[in-house]
Amino acid sequence: MKRTYWLGGAIAAIVLVAVGGAVAVGQHNQRHSSSSATKTVKTSDLPAGVKTTDWDLVLVNKQHPEDPEVPFDQAKVGDKVVNAKIQQAVVDFMNGAKAAGYQTTLVSGYRSIQYQKEVYASVLATNKAEGMSDADAEKATAAVVQTPGSSEHETGLAIDLAGNDALAKYPGLDGKMDQFASQRWLIEHAPDYGFVLRYKKDAKSIKETGIDYESWHFRYVGVKNAKYMTKHDLTLEAYLKALKAAGKD
Ligand SMILES: [Zn+2]
CATH class of the missing domain: 1.20.5 (Single alpha-helices involved in coiled-coils or other helix-helix interfaces)
Structure with missing residues (x-):
């Protein structure tokens, strides 16, 4: 009782x-x-000395494809290749996670246009094999894979980074990896290392980027830009628009 x-x-x-x-x-x-x-983004608020033409703000998406690739100095983190300019930032980001108690895996760094073509073709084939019509399969593929030439992985400035426990549950990468504290730590602390979560969850972001939520895809933009974009909840597309509107191009 x-x-x-x-x-x-x-x-x-x-x-x-x-x-x-x-x-x-x-x-x-x-x-x-x-x-x-x-x-509205107050122009007086924008970080000093930043221009849309800065190397770390290069925009590659469907509307701004970069084909052929622009060559850059490559460096390795583990067995993955990244732009040499961000090698240390990637190492520091992963070490930061480790110090917080989270082991991580760098799933992807630089991917060539050729490789992107293979990824695209493979996902498209899977969608068709699952019974989708050609048009639906194209649409579903384009929602999760950047069409070749429009993936920022080809700049060496984007990484797919996952907590090991999240990756073990979702080896094919999935937005739901953010169920894991490891992935949430990466998302929350990315700006400290100069990265932003590039493809966010909210409808406004998805509309601006044209890409569904990816809880694992981080883009290097430099610490100053990353912190500003996070504070003001801006996608790279929106941030560049604001810089341009302020005459910083
Ligand atoms: Zn990615």
Whole structure:
């Protein structure tokens, strides 16, 4: 009897906490959405000395393909190749995760256009094999794989980085890897090492980038830019637009 009573009390307490939490989250969202509705990037706020033509802000996407590739100095991190200019940042990022208790795997660094063609063809074939029509298969493939020439992996400035536990559950990479604290640590701390999570979860970001949520794909933009973009919740596309509007091109 006493035990039942205690359980009832505990459940009531949990419900109260949950309701309190929901209210707090609701208020936060409301504040956030009302401020972002009126939010404009103040040009006076933009980091000093930054230009759209900086090497670490190069934009490669469907609307801005880079074909043929622009050559760069290559360096290795483990068995993966990255742009030599970000080699140390990648090493520091992974070491930072390790120090926080998370082992990580660098799944991908530089990928050539040729390799991207193979990835694209392989995903397309899988989609068709699963019974999709040609048009649907193209659409589904383009939503998750950048068409060859429009993947920023070809710049050597993008990495696919995963917590080992998240990767063990999702070896094919999946947005749901962010269920793992390791992946959330990477997403949260990326800016400290000059990286941003490039393809974010919210509808506005997906619209701007044209790519679905990727909880593993990080892009080097430099610490100053990464922190600014994160603070103001900007995709690279939106950030470059703001710089351009401010005459920083
Ligand atoms: Zn990637």
